[in-house]
Amino acid sequence: MALQKITLKPTTKDLAKAAGVSRATVDRVLNGRDGVRQKTVDRVQEAIKKLGFVRNLQAANLAKSQSYHFVFALPRSGDQFLERIVQHIDEAMEIFSTDHISCDVRHIDENDPHSISDFLDSLSPHEVNGVAIMSPETPQVRDAISRLQDRGVAALPFVSNQTMMDSDWVGINNRAAGATAALLLGQFIGRQEGSVMVIAESMQSRDSLERRLGFDEEINTAFKQLRVLPSLETYGNDARAGEIITASLASNSDLVGIYVMASEARKPLTILQGLNINPSIIKIAHELTTYTEQALRAHTLDGVIAQDAGHLVRSAIRRLKGNVDQRRTIGSQENIRIYILLRTNI
Amino acid sequence: MALQKITLKPTTKDLAKAAGVSRATVDRVLNGRDGVRQKTVDRVQEAIKKLGFVRNLQAANLAKSQSYHFVFALPRSGDQFLERIVQHIDEAMEIFSTDHISCDVRHIDENDPHSISDFLDSLSPHEVNGVAIMSPETPQVRDAISRLQDRGVAALPFVSNQTMMDSDWVGINNRAAGATAALLLGQFIGRQEGSVMVIAESMQSRDSLERRLGFDEEINTAFKQLRVLPSLETYGNDARAGEIITASLASNSDLVGIYVMASEARKPLTILQGLNINPSIIKIAHELTTYTEQALRAHTLDGVIAQDAGHLVRSAIRRLKGNVDQRRTIGSQENIRIYILLRTNI
DNA sequence: ATCATAATGAGGCACGTGCCTCAAAACAAG
DNA sequence: CTTGTTTTGAGGCACGTGCCTCATTATGAT
Numbered sequence: 001m002a003l004q005k006i007t008l009k010p011t012t013k014d015l016a017k018a019a020g021v022s023r024a025t026v027d028r029v030l031n032g033r034d035g036v037r038q039k040t041v042d043r044v045q046e047a048i049k050k051l052g053f054v055r056n057l058q059a060a061n062l063a064k065s066q067s068y069h070f071v072f073a074l075p076r077s078g079d080q081f082l083e084r085i086v087q088h089i090d091e092a093m094e095i096f097s098t099d100h101i102s103c104d105v106r107h108i109d110e111n112d113p114h115s116i117s118d119f120l121d122s123l124s125p126h127e128v129n130g131v132a133i134m135s136p137e138t139p140q141v142r143d144a145i146s147r148l149q150d151r152g153v154a155a156l157p158f159v160s161n162q163t164m165m166d167s168d169w170v171g172i173n174n175r176a177a178g179a180t181a182a183l184l185l186g187q188f189i190g191r192q193e194g195s196v197m198v199i200a201e202s203m204q205s206r207d208s209l210e211r212r213l214g215f216d217e218e219i220n221t222a223f224k225q226l227r228v229l230p231s232l233e234t235y236g237n238d239a240r241a242g243e244i245i246t247a248s249l250a251s252n253s254d255l256v257g258i259y260v261m262a263s264e265a266r267k268p269l270t271i272l273q274g275l276n277i278n279p280s281i282i283k284i285a286h287e288l289t290t291y292t293e294q295a296l297r298a299h300t301l302d303g304v305i306a307q308d309a310g311h312l313v314r315s316a317i318r319r320l321k322g323n324v325d326q327r328r329t330i331g332s333q334e335n336i337r338i339y340i341l342l343r344t345n346i
Numbered sequence: 347m348a349l350q351k352i353t354l355k356p357t358t359k360d361l362a363k364a365a366g367v368s369r370a371t372v373d374r375v376l377n378g379r380d381g382v383r384q385k386t387v388d389r390v391q392e393a394i395k396k397l398g399f400v401r402n403l404q405a406a407n408l409a410k411s412q413s414y415h416f417v418f419a420l421p422r423s424g425d426q427f428l429e430r431i432v433q434h435i436d437e438a439m440e441i442f443s444t445d446h447i448s449c450d451v452r453h454i455d456e457n458d459p460h461s462i463s464d465f466l467d468s469l470s471p472h473e474v475n476g477v478a479i480m481s482p483e484t485p486q487v488r489d490a491i492s493r494l495q496d497r498g499v500a501a502l503p504f505v506s507n508q509t510m511m512d513s514d515w516v517g518i519n520n521r522a523a524g525a526t527a528a529l530l531l532g533q534f535i536g537r538q539e540g541s542v543m544v545i546a547e548s549m550q551s552r553d554s555l556e557r558r559l560g561f562d563e564e565i566n567t568a569f570k571q572l573r574v575l576p577s578l579e580t581y582g583n584d585a586r587a588g589e590i591i592t593a594s595l596a597s598n599s600d601l602v603g604i605y606v607m608a609s610e611a612r613k614p615l616t617i618l619q620g621l622n623i624n625p626s627i628i629k630i631a632h633e634l635t636t637y638t639e640q641a642l643r644a645h646t647l648d649g650v651i652a653q654d655a656g657h658l659v660r661s662a663i664r665r666l667k668g669n670v671d672q673r674r675t676i677g678s679q680e681n682i683r684i685y686i687l688l689r690t691n692i
Numbered sequence: 693a694t695c696a697t698a699a700t701g702a703g704g705c706a707c708g709t710g711c712c713t714c715a716a717a718a719c720a721a722g
Numbered sequence: 723c724t725t726g727t728t729t730t731g732a733g734g735c736a737c738g739t740g741c742c743t744c745a746t747t748a749t750g751a752t
Contacts, residue, residue: 008411009446011708022731027710035729037719057444058404059708062737065354088678095677098403100355179690187648187688190536218690302533310678331441332434332656340686342533344525344564357738368701373740381699383749405738408707699748710736718729 010051019047030055057325067100070320071123071131072158072313073116076107080289081263081309085159088310092317101317104128113140120144123153130154130320132170136205137162154323158316159307161206170316170336172307174207177338178214178261181284181305184340185257186223188282188302194256195227197248199241201262202233211261211286226257234268242271249275260285265292265301273300288341296343304341311336356397365393376401403671413446416666417469417477418504418659419462422453426635427609427655431505434656438663447663450474456481463490469499476500476666478516482551483508500669504662505653507552516662516682518653520553523684524560524607527630527651530686531603532569534628534648540602541573543594545587547608548579557607572603580614588617595621606631611638611647619646634687642689650687657682 012030016023021040028036029044047053060066072089074082086105093103108116117140123131131148133155135141142162145155157169185196196219200208212231219226232248234241245268249255258281260268265285269292272283279300285292288306295301315334322329358376362369367386374382375390393399406412418435420428432451439449454462463486469477477494479501481487488508491501503515531542542565546554558577565572578594580587591614595601604627606614611631615638618629625646631638634652641647661680668675 009708012710013708023709024711024732025730028730031710033711037729040729054443056408056708059408059737060710062402062405062408062707062739063709063711065737091677091679095679097400098673176690180688183688183690187534214690308683314679327444331437333437333441333660337654337685338691339683340688340691342526342529342686344522344529344560345684345686355738358740359738369739370702370741371700374700377740379741383699386699402738405707406740408709408737409739409741411707694752696751697749699746701746702744703742705742706740707738712735713733714731715733716729716731718727720725720727722723722725 009056010053011056012053014051015044015047015053018051019044061100067102068129068321068324069102069104069127070317071104071106071128072316073106073108073119073131073133073135074158075110075134077110077264079264080266080291081287084289084309085313088313091310092313095314096317099321101321103317108135110135113138116141117144120148120155123148125152128153129324130156132156132158132316132320133162134158134160135162136160154320156316156320156323159312163206168319170312170319170334172336172338174210175214175217177286177305177307178211178216179218180214180338180340181211181259181261181286181303182215182218183222184303184305185259185282185284186219186226188284189223189226189256191225192256193225194254195229195252196257196259197229197245197252197255198231199245199258199260199262199268200231200233201236201264203231208261215259215261231261234262236264236267238267238271241267245271246275249277255281257282258284263287265289265295269295269301288339288346293346296341296346299343302342304339306339306341307336308339355402356399357402358399360397361390361393361399364397365390407446413448414475414667414670415448415450415473416663417450417452417474418662419452419454419465419477419479419481420504421456421480423456425610426612426637427633430635430655431659434659437656438659441660442663445667447667449663454481459484459486462487466490466494466501469494471498474499475670476502478502478504478662478666479508480504480506481508482506500666502662502666502669505658509552514665516658516665516680518682518684520556521560521563523632523651523653524557524562525564526560526684526686527557527605527607527632527649528561528564529568530649530651531605531628531630532565532572534630535569535572535602537571538602539571540600541575541598542603542605543575543591543598543601544577545591545604545606545608545614546577546579547582547610549577554607561605561607577607580608582610582613584613584617587613591617592621595623601627603628604630609633611635615641615647634685634692639692642687642692645689648688650685652685652687653682654685 012023012026016026025040026044029041089103089105108119116135121144130153148155159171161169161171203209216228219228229252232244263286282302284303285301286305288304292301292304296304315336319329319334358369358372362372371386372390375387435449435451454465462481467490476499494501505517507515507517549555562574565574575598578590609632628648630649631647632651634650638647638650642650661682665675665680
């Protein structure tokens with residue numbers, strides 16, 4: 001018992017004693033209040049190091065009645081991947097409710113940077129501690145994020161990358177994801193020669209460009225017998241998608257593989273399904289959704305490159321919280337992996 | 347401000363008021379102390395439900411000076427997978443230190459159930475709140491786990507399954523893992539006919555049996571042109587491994603694939619490397635280790651079926667903590683996924 | 693109705709930190 | 723040395739819960 005007492009974590013009281021100051025001064029130093037001589041600050045810092053003091057966050061939050069409120073700013077869309085994200089936000093809220101974390105999903109118009117900027121500007125640090133933002137990169141959004149951070153609201157690019165914050169975002173390495181799709185597709189196709197179709201929603205976004213880059217790189221080095229066709233852009237338009245896919249099929253009779261790069265694979269895959277293409281053509285898509293899951297099971301889709309929606313959400317929350325707590329939150333836990341899903345390991 | 351106050355979480359004080367009892371009685375009910383009439387208990391329970399009260403765990407732990415100490419009981423072995431587990435335990439301790447969780451790694455002799463049982467019996471609930479146990483299943487261990495739980499120490503089978511606690515353990519579905527290995531191997535091999543070698547450390551363990559079961563199932567239904575050979579058991583003995591692998595190679599000239607089922611793939615793969623086998627033979631192994639990572643990169647290994655060591659560790663800790671806190675901790679977060687790793691998504 | 697017993701209430705201290713006030717001490721400038 | 727300013731200390735209350743004691747009230751059996 002006496003032994004245990006020794007191993008207990010030091011408190012601010014211990015700190016005060018060790019530094020030869022009062023608890024009030026320790027508090028001033030710990031919370032960066034001014035009116036403390038540099039000499040005294042140093043003494044306290046020294047004691048912190050010596051004792052290995054770490055502030056008891058739970059006690060501090062209790063004293064401050066601190067609670068965390070985060071906003072997920074997501075595109076408004078019927079996308080199944082987004083649906084899954086939202087589901088996982090709900091689940092995460094339950095998990096994190098014991099930490100007094102709550103979240104809010106707000107839908108933004110991803111094609112209207114002005115309205116996104118307005119929305120971000122409307123967030124007050126008194127109501128919102130942090131925002132996870134899934135939005136394509138534009139100057140307006142970038143500036144709004146800067147203003148947000150200046151106001152003391154943490155901002156975290158979510159799934160969609162923003163160049164400005166290269167190191168601090170939540171999502172996969174899209175170049176590696178593209179390469180993985182290529183490697184899987186190439187291996188599944190085997191020694192056969194032929195061309196590969198790439199279907200994207202748009203090649204405007206950074207994500208698409210990076211995936212395509214990684215895809216081409218891998219195919220061109222490891223599968224020289226394959227010919228990658230130019231990306232077909234659907235622009236989220238079904239009619240257009242049907243036309244360009246049909247046209248491409250007609251002019252490429254040697255098709256051996258299809259890579260659906262968009263995060264909403266349902267539309268392109270449905271169209272392909274309707275066109276009754278050769279089932280031996282290997283098909284790889286992105287993201288696990290109700291549709292892709294079922295397609296995998298039905299053998300109409302051969303593989304899925306995915307990021308774990310739940311992990312994305314929880315990682316974002318942990319990082320936003322870490323930001324509020326002024327902690328560094330790096331660590332392998334926040335590394336979002338590139339999942340390969342086959343019908344056996346969904 | 348006044349509005350905010352309303353949305354604040356209810357406290358035991360609020361509960362007392364709502365139930366028309368004192369805080370002392372609320373405390374008696376919440377902490378299961380006796381000497382409270384059923385009628386009163388019901389009234390309090392009702393108020394809990396009505397107000398949606400949830401105990402503030404941080405405050406409670408502060409009051410109790412609660413801290414958590416967990417033990418990881420792992421086999422003593424030079425296994426690279428185990429090394430990685432230990433690394434992740436260290437990392438996890440840092441992450442969870444703010445929650446006042448500490449861990450201890452203790453090595454057990456996996457082939458000596460008696461010593462394992464003795465070790466488990468030696469753990470006192472005053473020093474250890476929970477144990478994650480990685481050990482093959484034996485009656486002695488099973489009984490020791492039961493005694494442990496009776497004494498109030500949480501026990502959690504870790505990576506190695508124990509039949510007794512089918513629902514409550516940390517690890518992957520080994521049958522699905524075997525099936526995934528089969529599917530990947532089959533697809534990579536393509537239309538080619540031939541035989542497939544399976545290398546295990548031992549077929550005594552439940553994990554191995556399940557992997558083999560899943561593997562055979564998938565090969566026999568989806569890849570009928572492949573012939574799966576009987577499992578080669580190395581018993582962790584290098585000389586023996588060299589002999590049986592060489593012998594099997596000699597008598598199966600139509601080999602097209604190799605499945606290394608053991609979690610330590612280094613030895614078998616090194617041996618195969620030394621035998622200069624045809625590089626077009628597809629090789630799949632388990633677990634990401636320094637060796638398998640390098641082998642993937644060097645194209646001497648085609649795929650790895652893995653479980654995320656960090657995730658395993660963190661999940662175990664969360665579940666042990668949940669047990670101490672008397673919470674249910676299910677949720678998609680604790681589902682350990684089967685990773686497929688290629689050289690592009692390590 | 694009486695008494696023993698069971699059930700409940702009132703109140704207080706503790707946990708570690710944040711935040712406040714007021715007084716005391718240390719310091720710098722004249 | 724005096725004055726004004728800066729720095730520090732002492733102390734206390736708060737956060738929400740656990741846990742304790744002691745007094746009081748309700749209950750059931752006789």
